[in-house]
Amino acid sequence: MTSGPDSQTALPHIAATVPARAGAGLKGEHAAEILEIRPEIGFFEVHAENYMGAGGVPHRQLEAIRRDYPLSLHGVGLSIGGEGPLDRDHLKRLKVLNTRYEPGLFSEHLAWSTHDTTYYNDLLPVPYTQATLQRVCDHIDEVQAVMGREMLLENPSTYVAFEQSTMSELEFLREITRRTGCGLLLDVNNVHVSCVNHQRSAEDYIDAFPMDAVGELHLGGHAPDTDDEGRPLLIDAHDREVDDVVWALYEQVVKRSGPLPTLIEWDNDVPAWSVLLAEAQAADGILHRVAGAELKRAV
Template sequence: MMRSQGSNPRVAADISSKAGAGLKGEHVADILATSPDIGFFEVHAENYMGAGGVPHRQLEAVRREYPISLHGVGLSIGADGPLDKEHLARLKELNQRYEPGLFSEHLAWSTHDTTYFNDLLPVPYDEPTLARVCEHIDEVQTVVGRRMLLENPSTYVAFEQSTMTELEFLRQIVARTGCGLLLDVNNVHVSCVNHQNSATDYLDAFPIEHVGELHLGGHAPDEDDAGRPLLIDAHDRAVDEAVWQLYERVLERTGPLPTLIEWDNDVPAWPVLLQEAEAANEIINRVAQKEERLAG
């Protein structure tokens, strides 16, 4: 277990099949004062890559009370070039320091040479990209020394060079690397609306046996140049009702799983975020009770 200032955390690193929330610095005092009944907290790895300071003191305090999930957003798994060795070393150090119950990254790229972009950019689904992504995931899992989860992206354009579907691409990655999957239900809804596909068909075909965590978040409605609906994965508002319905559909296939509420922009007061997590827990409990009735 991680040790901080000579103390052991009260809880194991394992994350139960309950809802959690993204940890924000402005919420830490409320969290520690009220000890909410919440499954876990998730942090973006890049926010804790310094050696110390306030972010680490806050995370250490929360880690003593709750399990955490470590979610990377800057490794650039899909980049057409080698992984940043220093970044990867810092990811390893964070995993060793905090022993998160889950560790995940995005199927995306965000770097080119020495340029770093603020967005998580999509990749084409073809054999050369598949080989490169699998090579990078193998490297991550070897260096960090643990299995990682890979998150499905939210997309706005499709590549003409793609030779397989996103689901085929994800299945091949899992088969070749042994990694798990992080299923972001909001990303599915956003992508399927943007590409005029069926989110239910996508989710019904998703390889749920490899899913270790679910994500929920808010999206911003817009429209494209032709006046068609366009959704932006904004993480700046409550979970949409359509996404809640898809989430329950997923849980009916997977059973209860750790579920994160993402709210990274226009972050509300802590009680609002907690209410979203409680709403997810209500659905988790409803599905679990249904399973028990069917089993009985």
């Protein structure tokens, strides 16, 4: 296999389809151990922006892992909700990665991170208005046309609400899927974070979520804090274990959706591989238990 940025995948690797099992985000500090022990896990997810160089150690490790595991490709830099046009060079690099590694899933965030020529190291929220809706749909249409595949759009974690919003987040997401045909990535921790921050019911949000459009689930840890008025404030920190409340919400989701590929996100203060694997195994346990219960009811 050639290792140039435009190379086609030529390895006799396993099927690209991501199974309805738990997976983990691939971190550079874990790659050597993963390649040595070949853990029993459903898939790995990579942040696209970490692999936009032409070669080097990260690509060699990812090529080796891709021989044994399906991949999910998760972008954080497209700025789908940004007011300006999409970065065509960035989108081209995403397409090259998609061709090279044939990920079973591809996702991006409902957020913006650019203004003019400035790039912010954050995923910022958007107002839920008709103008934003049209812009996001136009961007998703462009992404799916260039990539030649379905994109999953992730629900955000939010800390403020916009006065100019004219629809709810759920109405906004439903209309996006209707207009573009894209799927959704349901981040369960983001639901909990946003609902606590806005003093809403996470259970009600999940009950009303358009689950038939969901292709992947995310779980992660959050950091507790308080706002200026002393009310609970949660930060989507990805720096610790999944909270018990989020595990309970996840079980509620799986009872509605059935088993789906589920990623454990842990991007800051990354622990030993064994800790991350244990979180994935806990998610697998819920998937198997709920799926088993559903099968028994069907019989």
